[in-house]
Amino acid sequence: MKRILVIAIPLLLLTGCMHLNDPRPKHYKAPVTTVANKVCVIVQPEADEQIVTIRINEIGNDNNTLEKYGLAVIASAERCVTDFGYAFTAGKAYNFMVILESPEKKKRGVQPSARIYGASFSLWRLNGKLQATPLY
Incomplete structure (x- = not known):
């Protein structure tokens, strides 16, 4: 029993440390609204960050997707x-x-x-104007 504990405890401790220095990018929620009847998504760039990929897709319709890779678009917290x-x-x-x-x-x-x-959002018309409602 002691042997099992001697082996099991270090293994459990090691598995808990796997997320330190995780190289995967962090995910953030972007606010969405409409401006002049157009969808407006805002990001918060830091330092020299640039937009390198944009992907837009209709939920439930994989054929209605736009993907742009390899971009070098200047990002701004003041612009859509x-x-x-x-x-x-x-x-x-x-x-x-x-x-x-x-x-x-x-x-x-x-x-x-x-x-x-x-x-993630849904779009509706309210009094003739486009409105975006976040899904979560």
């Missing part, structure tokens, strides 16, 4: 993230994902060098 003219439709639900990456962190080998912002 571009949607590249994606055709949003009232009465449907969407996911909007933005990956921000720091070229300086990537160059220095700092992990994670990216952060992911996401918004």
Whole structure:
């Protein structure tokens, strides 16, 4: 019994430390609203972070997806993230994902060098104006 405990306790302690220095990007919730009848998703870039990926998809319809990779778009906390003219439709639900990456962190080998912002929302018309409602 003691032998089992001597082996089991260090194993349990080691498995609890697997998330230290995790290289996976952190996920953040992005606020979503509408401005001038258009969807507006805002991110909070840090330092030199740039938008490198944008993915928009209609929930439940994999054929209605827009994916842009390899971008180097300047991110701003004061401007809506571009949607590249994606055709949003009232009465449907969407996911909007933005990956921000720091070229300086990537160059220095700092992990994670990216952060992911996401918004899940449905669109409705209220008094003729487009409205976004977060799903969670």
